Amino acid sequence: MTAPTATTELKPPALSQGWLGWIRENLFAGPFNTLLTILTVWLLLATVPAFIDWALLKAVWSAPTASVCREAAGGACWAFVYEKHRLILFGLYPFEEHWRPMLVVVIFLAMIGLSCLRRFWTVWLALYWIVALTAVGILMWGGVLGLTYVENEKWGGLPLTLILSVFGIAFAFPLSILLALGRRSNMPAIKALCVIYIELIRGVPLISLLFMASVMLPLFLPTGVNFDKLLRAQIAIILFAAAYLAEVVRGGLQALPKGQYEAADALGLAYWQKTGLIILPQALKLVIPPLVNTFIGIFKDTSLVVIIGLFDLLNSLKASLVDPAWPGFSAEGYIAVSLIYFALCYFMSKYSQALEARLATGHKR
Amino acid sequence: MKEIRIAAMVAAALAVSAPAFAGATLDAVKQRGFVTCGVSTGVAGFSNPDSAGKWTGIDVDNCRAIAAALFGDAEKVKLVPTTAQQRFTALQSGEVDVLTRNTTQTLQRDTALGFNAAGVNFYDGQGFMVPKKLGVKSAKELAGATVCVQPGTTTELNLADYFRANRMEFKPVVIEKLDEVIAAFFSGRCDVFTTDASQLASVRATRTQNPDDYVILPELISKEPLGPVVRHGDDQWFDVVKWSLIAMIEAEELGITSKNVDEMAKSTNPNIQRFLGVTPGMGKALGVDEKWAYNIVKQVGNYGESFERNLGRSTPIKLERGKNALWTNGGLMYALPIR
CATH class of the missing domain: 3.40.190.10 (Periplasmic binding protein-like II)
Known part of the structure; x- marks a missing residue:
């Protein structure tokens, strides 16, 4: 060994590198881990191919009648969903006028998309919403501009679900901020009122509120004074959602360091300036995950209006399942509707993650 | 509250x-x-x-x-x-x-x-539905049958009364939810499903792959006008x-x-x-x-x-x-x- 030789690089064992290494590290790290992996793979193999076989390979996509569909198919009969898609999507809305709720859905989705973009976050956005909601009202009710009048008992399907949840969230959110501020107020009367409201509403299930609104309330009103079933349900949803959101917002208010409040006071800001400029922007940013969590919850809770006979997306599916001409396709129907619910919820969840990332200012631990 | x-x-x-x-x-x-x-x-x-x-x-x-x-x-x-x-x-x-x-x-x-x-x-009235392959023609032939029924309704009481009155034994399968009781019947967990006859007919029409495989027996054992x-x-x-x-x-x-x-x-x-x-x-x-x-x-x-x-x-x-x-x-x- 006279001349120093270059040291040969010893590679790590092949099994701990590359994809083999990854598999070993993550899937077969120990006996328990190995067992779980085997179980999971077995479970996937047992269900996924069978499901794909049923849902895609052996499925029938169009058929004139139920029996044809059933005989031709060894799997899912998506022809049912096609046959019933208008009833499922638009409920009992007059058949010839389905373009109107269709347009309403487009308006809603467009407005929701627009509101998600930060460069539209100006005073104008509120104005756009007012215009959009007016258009929604005109389209759904009609009675003007040559549109035939459609009373709101006939509204249904996806537009109804969107109306209930968008209005529910849009009105509940500001209300919840007031409630949360009220609950932290120093004024005893306001504080007591807010606490009582939140605890009362949170103490009962939504279904009982809806039930009160639709079954008990009409009995107290004089005959003939019959304010609208949809409005009653909408108000119940708003009141309910506000109570839950209020506690989420209060969580954000409490998580804010005391220094922020004191700094705002030191600057000589009045209460509403302090709250609007310093406290709320930070507090709300902190609670984006639970807020969106509650939004998603409210969106899905709107399907509870089924018990008061409103035909939201889920209930119009149920109504389409009882048609004796197309019997026994509940799996297909529920899968189709759950895809719609999933798409909207997944969008909300993804957007909230993006929003968190964009608003991050390094406060995260 | x-x-x-x-x-x-x-x-x-x-x-x-x-x-x-x-x-x-x-x-x-x-x-x-x-x-x-x-x-x-x-x-x-x-x-x-x-x-x-x-x-x-x-x-x-x-x-x-x-x-x-x-x-x-x-x-x-x-x-x-x-x-x-x-x-x-x-x-x-x-x-x-x-x-x-x-x-x-x-x-x-x-x-x-x-x-x-x-x-x-x-x-209307409470009736019985059975699979056709059992070959049953009348509710009187149901001695010893397993019967799917929902609890807490008059349906359950009517069922017990009827079988007692006709001196027949039966095994009730009591399931709370309508969807589940229907699923239990069609999967063969019981021989008979009992509820209002009109509902039996609509269940048969809307929940089965082949409605002709099931028959609704002629007897009605309660009054539902x-x-x-x-x-x-x-x-x-x-x-x-x-x-x-x-x-x-x-x-x-x-x-x-x-x-x-x-x-x-x-x-x-x-x-x-x-x-x-x-x-x-x-x-x-x-x-x-x-x-x-x-x-x-x-x-x-x-x-x-x-x-x-x-x-x-x-x-x-x-x-x-x-x-x-x-x-x-x-x-x-x-x-x-x-x-």
Whole structure:
């Protein structure tokens, strides 16, 4: 060994590198881990191919009648969903006028998309919403501009679900901020009122509120004074959602360091300036995950209006399942509707993650 | 909160027992120009929306008949879907004028809830469904069978009574949820499924891959008379509802259908002449147009037509007339004389 030789690089064992290494590290790290992996793979193999076989390979996509569909198919009969898609999507809305709720859905989705973009976050956005909601009202009710009048008992399907949840969230959110501020107020009367409201509403299930609104309330009103079933349900949803959101917002208010409040006071800001400029922007940013969590919850809770006979997306599916001409396709129907619910919820969840990332200012631990 | 609820319920009970409605229903309906009927949110053959969202079913026909009698136009109806819990409030509060919603008529509902039953448009009763391959023809052959049933309903008690009365053994499989009890039956966990016969028929029509594999046995072991219900307080309105249904049944008795009603109007039979308003008087007595029954039959059809169209052998529900046949054919449908 006279001349120093270059040291040969010893590679790590092949099994701990590359994809083999990854598999070993993550899937077969120990006996328990190995067992779980085997179980999971077995479970996937047992269900996924069978499901794909049923849902895609052996499925029938169009058929004139139920029996044809059933005989031709060894799997899912998506022809049912096609046959019933208008009833499922638009409920009992007059058949010839389905373009109107269709347009309403487009308006809603467009407005929701627009509101998600930060460069539209100006005073104008509120104005756009007012215009959009007016258009929604005109389209759904009609009675003007040559549109035939459609009373709101006939509204249904996806537009109804969107109306209930968008209005529910849009009105509940500001209300919840007031409630949360009220609950932290120093004024005893306001504080007591807010606490009582939140605890009362949170103490009962939504279904009982809806039930009160639709079954008990009409009995107290004089005959003939019959304010609208949809409005009653909408108000119940708003009141309910506000109570839950209020506690989420209060969580954000409490998580804010005391220094922020004191700094705002030191600057000589009045209460509403302090709250609007310093406290709320930070507090709300902190609670984006639970807020969106509650939004998603409210969106899905709107399907509870089924018990008061409103035909939201889920209930119009149920109504389409009882048609004796197309019997026994509940799996297909529920899968189709759950895809719609999933798409909207997944969008909300993804957007909230993006929003968190964009608003991050390094406060995260 | 509990106190508030109790107080609310007491108040509600008081509000219910007071007859707060004074003959205003018929006027209100006439002024409004259409009849508001409470229907179900979807019971196959009774009231269910089709693919285009248009309601069909014998309860819907019942409602249309009322509109035809009152306005001469069966389309002047508004159908309000109601759930089982909410239907009575809807009627009490005036949200609907009449419930045409497969509702069983009982003394309690007639009195305590403040309703009047305006006739029966379907005689239902608890029945049994079995797979065809068992080869059972009568409920009397069900000794030792395993029976799927929902708990806490009169259905369960009726079942026990029936088997005890016939000195037969049975094994109940008690499952709370309707969907699950149906699934249990079709997966073969029990030999027999028991509930109201109309529901058996609709379950068979809508939940099975092949409805012909199952039979509904002829015996009915309880009484569930379903029919239109109005609230107390407007007897004239009650009359219109009651006689609209009777007219449908009477038309079948007289052999008048939607197809031959124009020929029948030329008949010399005095009954038919009175019925169709050729000889006036009936409409005036009821406070409607003389052509009221003609309009019902022409636009909605007679009871038999409505039954066949919605529940009968040509539909997927494939219900026999059974107890709902005319009294002349051994059923219970008996029209009071229109004279």
